Amino acid sequence: xxxxxxxxxxxxxxxxxxxxxxxxxxxxxxxxxxxxxxxxxxxxxxxxxxxxxxxxxxxxxxxxxxxxxxxxxxxxxxxxxxxxxxxxxxxxxxxxxxxxxxxxxxxxxxxxxxxxxxxxxxxxxxxxxxxxxxxxxxxxxxxxxxxxxxxxxxxxxxxxxxxxxxxxxxxxxxxxxxxxxxxxxxxxxxxxxxxxxxxxxxxxxxxxxxxxxxxxxxxxxxxxxxxxxxxxxxxxxxx
Amino acid sequence: xxxxxxxxxxxxxxxxxxxxxxxxxxxxxxxxxxxxxxxxxxxxxxxxxxxxxxxxxxxxxxxxxxxxxxxxxxxxxxxxxxxxxxxxxxxxxxxxxxxxxxxxxxxxxxxxxxxxxxxxxxxxxxxxxxxxxxxxxxxxxxxxxxxxxxxxxxxxxxxxxxxxxxxxxxxxxxxxxxxxxxxxxxxxxxxxxxxxxxxxxxxxxxxxxxxxxxxxxxxxxxxxxxxxxxxxxxxxxxx
DNA sequence: CGACGCTTTGACACAACTCAACAACCGTGG
DNA sequence: CCACGGTTGTTGAGTTGTGTCAAAGCGTCG
Numbered sequence: 001x002x003x004x005x006x007x008x009x010x011x012x013x014x015x016x017x018x019x020x021x022x023x024x025x026x027x028x029x030x031x032x033x034x035x036x037x038x039x040x041x042x043x044x045x046x047x048x049x050x051x052x053x054x055x056x057x058x059x060x061x062x063x064x065x066x067x068x069x070x071x072x073x074x075x076x077x078x079x080x081x082x083x084x085x086x087x088x089x090x091x092x093x094x095x096x097x098x099x100x101x102x103x104x105x106x107x108x109x110x111x112x113x114x115x116x117x118x119x120x121x122x123x124x125x126x127x128x129x130x131x132x133x134x135x136x137x138x139x140x141x142x143x144x145x146x147x148x149x150x151x152x153x154x155x156x157x158x159x160x161x162x163x164x165x166x167x168x169x170x171x172x173x174x175x176x177x178x179x180x181x182x183x184x185x186x187x188x189x190x191x192x193x194x195x196x197x198x199x200x201x202x203x204x205x206x207x208x209x210x211x212x213x214x215x216x217x218x219x220x221x222x223x224x225x226x227x228x229x230x231x232x233x234x235x236x237x238x239x
Numbered sequence: 240x241x242x243x244x245x246x247x248x249x250x251x252x253x254x255x256x257x258x259x260x261x262x263x264x265x266x267x268x269x270x271x272x273x274x275x276x277x278x279x280x281x282x283x284x285x286x287x288x289x290x291x292x293x294x295x296x297x298x299x300x301x302x303x304x305x306x307x308x309x310x311x312x313x314x315x316x317x318x319x320x321x322x323x324x325x326x327x328x329x330x331x332x333x334x335x336x337x338x339x340x341x342x343x344x345x346x347x348x349x350x351x352x353x354x355x356x357x358x359x360x361x362x363x364x365x366x367x368x369x370x371x372x373x374x375x376x377x378x379x380x381x382x383x384x385x386x387x388x389x390x391x392x393x394x395x396x397x398x399x400x401x402x403x404x405x406x407x408x409x410x411x412x413x414x415x416x417x418x419x420x421x422x423x424x425x426x427x428x429x430x431x432x433x434x435x436x437x438x439x440x441x442x443x444x445x446x447x448x449x450x451x452x453x454x455x456x457x458x459x460x461x462x463x464x465x466x467x468x469x470x471x472x473x474x475x476x477x478x
Numbered sequence: 479c480g481a482c483g484c485t486t487t488g489a490c491a492c493a494a495c496t497c498a499a500c501a502a503c504c505g506t507g508g
Numbered sequence: 509c510c511a512c513g514g515t516t517g518t519t520g521a522g523t524t525g526t527g528t529c530a531a532a533g534c535g536t537c538g
Contacts, residue, residue, distance in 0.1 A: 064382045067468050072385040074378055089364075089371045095378065117364050121357040128356070128367050132328045135374045139313055139333065142381045143303045146311040146429030150526070181484060190385030192527050197486060229306050389494070420516060431495055436518060 007080040007168075008054050012126040022123050025116060030054060030106035042097040042105065043084045050110035053083040058103025059179055063187065064095045073188035075137060076100075076161070076180070080168055085131055088113055101179050145190040148229065153189050154199045155228030158209060158216055163232070174218045178211065246319040246407075247293050251365040261362050264355060269293060269345035281336040281344065282323045289349035292322040297342025298418055302426065303334045312427035314376060315339075315400070315419070319407055324370055327352055340418050384429040387468065392428050393438045394467030397448060397455055402471070413457045417450065 008030070009023055018026070033056050036042070042053055045064060055077045062083065063073040074095060077083050087093035088110045099105075117124040140160065144153045161178065165171035182200070186193040203209050208224045210217045218224060225231075247269070248262055257265070272295050275281070281292055284303060294316045301322065302312040313334060316322050326332035327349045338344075356363040379399065383392045400417065404410035421439070425432040442448050447463045449456045457463060464470075 064378070066382075066386050070386050072382040074381060086371045086374060089368045090375060094375050114364065117367070118360040121360045121363060124360060124363045124367065125353065125356050128363065128370065129328045131367065131370060131374070132325045135325060135370070135377065136329060136333050138374065138377050138381060139303070142313060142377060142384065143305070143311040145381065145385045147305050147309050183484085193484095194486090194528080195526055198526090201486080422516080432516095433496080433518090434494055437494090440518080 007056055008082070011080045011168075012123075012130060015126050015129045016122065018122070018126065022120055025120055026123065029108055029112060029116060031109070033104045033106050036099045036103045036105055038099055038101055038103075040099045042099065043087060043093050043095075045093055045096045047087070047093050048091065050088045052085055052088045052108040052110055052113070053097075053105045054108060055079055055081050055083055056104040056106060059100040060097060060103060061100055061184065061188070062095050062097045071187050072190065073184065075134075075141065076188070078164055078168060078170065082108075082127075082130060082134070085127070085134075100184065150189070150191055150195055150199050151202060152228050153191075154185075154196070154203065155208065155224050156230050157185075157189060157228075158211075158218070159221075159225060159228055159230040162216070162218065174221065176216050177214055178216045179214045246295055247321070250319045251362075251369060254365050254368045255361065257361070257365065261359055264359055265362065268347055268351060268355060270348070272343045272345050275338045275342045275344055277338055277340055277342075279338045281338065282326060282332050282334075284332055284335045286326070286332050287330065289327045291324055291327045291347040291349055291352070292336075292344045293347060294318055294320050294322055295343040295345060298339040299336060299342060300339055300423065300427070301334055301336045310426050311429065312423065314373075314380065315427070317403055317407060317409065321347075321369060321373070324366070324373075339423065389428070389430055389434055389438050390441060391467050392430075393424075393435070393442065394447065394463050395469050396424075396428060396467075397450075397457070398460075398463060398467055398469040401455070401457065413460065415455050416453055417455045418453045 009018065009026055012018060012026070036058070042060070043051060057079050060077045060083065061073050062075055062077065063071045065071045077097075083097050083105070084093060088108075117127070137160075144156050148156060158178075162171050162176060165176050166173075170176060180188075182196045183193045185191075186196045189196065191199070200211055203224075206223075208218075208220050208227065210219065248257065248265055251257060251265070275297070281299070282290060296318050299316045299322065300312050301314055301316065302310045304310045316336075322336050322344070323332060327347075356366070376399075383395050387395060397417075401410050401415060404415050405412075409415060419427075421435045422432045424430075425435045428435065430438070439450055442463075445462075446458050447466065448458055
């Protein structure tokens, strides 16, 4: 299996042990990894070509654009995450994806996807599991925007990101690279860019965390978790 | 197949034609329908008993409680919807479910769920599809809270609800029964109950819609859709 | 060097929240 | 039958969090 295609396999493996045969199939599903430039849109909302991708390296975001031009970012896929899984199943994509940094993606052949699910049911279950985890993240995001104020919300966001990145070895306990600027953060957190700035300053002045030069530094994990109402998730799978 | 168990089947059938055998299995998965009283909690957050339910009649909501006691409602399952599908796959339930009116539910035997997915792959695909649709709703909700103001958000909410209810024959073009009070609406819309009241008044005074005595009346669909940025969804499935 | 993208800051406006009170509606029980 | 308490809806006044506008600081890159 090509090295790049292995990211997804590693992830699904945490849910259930996959056989040689299943792993091979998973690998065949993925095209040769392709480089993508920042700003490139992988999927446009409303698009009907049922495309899916697996992010191998780099940062991306999925979002919806409102009529007035503002946008809401739904989430930030990190390496190993599926992009546009839903658009394969539903007829059209209900949101857009674009790449934020130089990235590497494998596209997934959607036409081969459905038969695969039928042929390798365990793989289907694993994918269902991955989709569930993704939905859980969206739910947490929804709760955050609905019932946390800007400060709590931002604290929670960076903690959750830290945890996800740690799982794929892209973060230490207290620091990680984060190429998201304040405009992007604003669209994710449901705030204005200017307010994000104010909030980041507060977090900095209270000695909780710093975002500078694309690097997140968490100074006081405990206090930050208390502020953001963050709870370490048990993300192990079943069976 | 018991009449009550058919709700789900009808829904999945809109995605793909299911065989006799598959339908039968689907029916066997569901327990005898049980009555549930308002306020009853079906699933508690953090609970590890992997239970899932299918709502047959009545209204329910799924939500998360914050440390400070406030809550965010994620969504309102309506008849035919799955409750707690994710908690079967992830180890623990990440949010709570409770019933708002007198309701009828079938519980789904989770231990039989996983083997079933392996044995009836097409059923697994159908369930994956249903899960995708549910996630799309959560995403739309997220966008609403993040980037729409109270008025737009409320308009959008009642339109989306109308559309969903219409699919199961519980709404006409312009009216439906809606037993949600302003406190519940507030927790769903990420607002305070008092502000919901003001918003409802505005909608009423502008001749757009009325919520009175548990009945929603849409006076001007077009204007309401324009206000809420609502787009009729194509919800047909693939294959 | 200037242009550009991103960050930072201040002053002000406004949407939504809080608190407090009251009104309408209900089922219950005297 | 009416009085009652509980729930839900309604309204006003004042506060606060967040958005908007405007402008300046700072790096980087061509």
